[in-house]
Amino acid sequence: MKRLGLPLSLLLLASLAGAQKTTLTIESWRNDDLKVWRDSIIPAFEKQYPNIHVVFSPTAPTEYNAVVDAKLKAGTAGDLITCRPFDKSLELYQARRLVSLNSLPGLKNFDAIAKAAWSTDDGKTTFCVPMASVIHGFLYNKALFKELGLSVPTTETAFLNTLAKIKQSGKYAPLVMGTKDQWESATMGYQNIGPTLWEGEKGRKGLIAGTAQYNKGGFLQAFNSLAKWKDYLPQGYQALAYPDAQNLFAQGRGVIYPAGSWDIGTFRQMNPNLDLGAFPPYSINGKKCVIDDHPDIAMGINAASKNQAAARTFLNWVASDAFASLYANALPGFFPLANVKYTVKDPVAQEFLKWRSQCGKSFRSSYQILSRNANPNNENDLWNVSSQVLNGSLTPKAAADLVQKNLASWYAPQKGK
Missing domain, CATH: 3.40.190.10 (Periplasmic binding protein-like II)
Incomplete structure (x- = not known):
């Protein structure tokens, strides 16, 4: 019995250790960004949060809206939903497919113009964290x-x-x-x-x-x-x-x-x-x-996700300077919307970014x-x-x-x- 007990306890410990790691799946239309997410963005996040594993699962851009709608209705959509600007994402929030992010600490890093494309018409509720503009x-x-x-x-x-x-x-x-x-x-x-x-x-x-x-x-x-x-x-x-x-x-x-x-x-x-x-x-x-x-891309939480806490941890990180720097340099010309400090290496992208401080902003x-x-x-x-x-x-x-x-x-x- 003693000889059987040791491996059994080890199995239980291994099972508990495995249970602590949460897997988050991201739905996105940016299939051209798969390599960037797989090789740069996700490893940087997982290094900081080793108990959360992230899977980037893109769909072809022209099929994305229909595929995500079908998955959300069937209950098979990922934990994190990449949000297109304005009405499409607003419809998902109004249908209770996306959750309010008003209490997310990282949202304080965004001004009203940055949040407008992913907020209700009255500007009172924001349901996706802005990622980038053009x-x-x-x-x-x-x-x-x-x-x-x-x-x-x-x-x-x-x-x-x-x-x-x-x-x-x-x-x-x-x-x-x-x-x-x-x-x-x-x-x-x-x-x-x-x-x-x-x-x-x-x-x-x-x-x-x-x-x-x-x-x-x-x-x-x-x-x-x-x-x-x-x-x-x-x-x-x-x-x-x-x-x-x-x-x-x-x-x-x-x-x-x-x-x-x-x-x-x-x-x-x-x-x-x-x-x-x-x-x-x-x-x-x-x-x-x-x-x-002009607002281009954001990310929200699937209201049906069983991993709400981990999803919020990921979105807080998306609102950070670490994410901003990674994203801006992996995709020159797509500029994070957070009011955080980050450096862009591409000189032409640097030039565009300077205009935010020199000119007024709208979309x-x-x-x-x-x-x-x-x-x-x-x-x-x-x-x-x-x-x-x-x-x-x-x-x-x-x-x-x-x-x-x-x-x-x-x-x-x-x-x-």
Whole structure:
């Protein structure tokens, strides 16, 4: 009996030791990030918290929403749910699939703008910890700037003069963007230079409240400023798709590229020898720059998870400087939203990050509340009219009137405006 007792007690001890280790599973659409999570982020967390094992389980981006919905309904979803910004995640919270994180200590590291994409409309409850945003601005080819004797423009007048000089040289496309896919015209055009004119959060919140309109003030002025780009786009730009524009710039055939910071990693891969520089949205009419610091990704807790405490431990770590530094350097151009200190090694990503302290901050005007209607849809309308303004088929005023009319047709605070 004694000889049997020893191995049995060892088995019991081993069983108890095993029971202390919790496994957390993360659902995500970022299947391109699998290596980063597996090789960098998870080992760093597990070193600090050896009793928690983390599994990163991504789904293809186009299938993610449907797959996670099905898993949540079936009770088979992971403990941690990677959250898309705005309405999709809000729907999950309202359906009680995600829990409130208001009592999570790490949430104090985020300001209201950072939390807005994963909070209730009144801003009182946050249900996902913000992980990263992307920042809008301009990339440029430093070697071509040097060749043509150009300096970085800080005002609209200087920007247009720079484009005119490039065009006059006859060697390169001044401004590399096409209008075929439409979304770039709004995202890297209108929403890039516009926040400076509509004063960022003041204008964006004004649209939601019904005190600002697309066909007045800064929102109309932004269409006027966008129209000035038309003469400097590449030859045949109306047929140029997003990948075509990326190729043209990567090959050194164009000088300035209206960008999102997500393009940094793309160009590093496409042409490692490309001498990249970046500058923020330029000042217009003497107004201080405001950047689109657009929320991209966050993480919440599955309300049905049996590992709530471990999940909260992980999310507190996601809100820390350790995570911020890891994430920012593994994915240059995706910037943690926490107000913590971290260093970014990529020099172009460093440049984008500097703008947070130099400029005001907001995010794309159509993303919160205003695009909840299927047809007409505010975001799709901005794609459509911004590309038409650049194509010369709509005047800035006609574009602004159309967007405003469609928004007022269904959104109560804008009716009759």
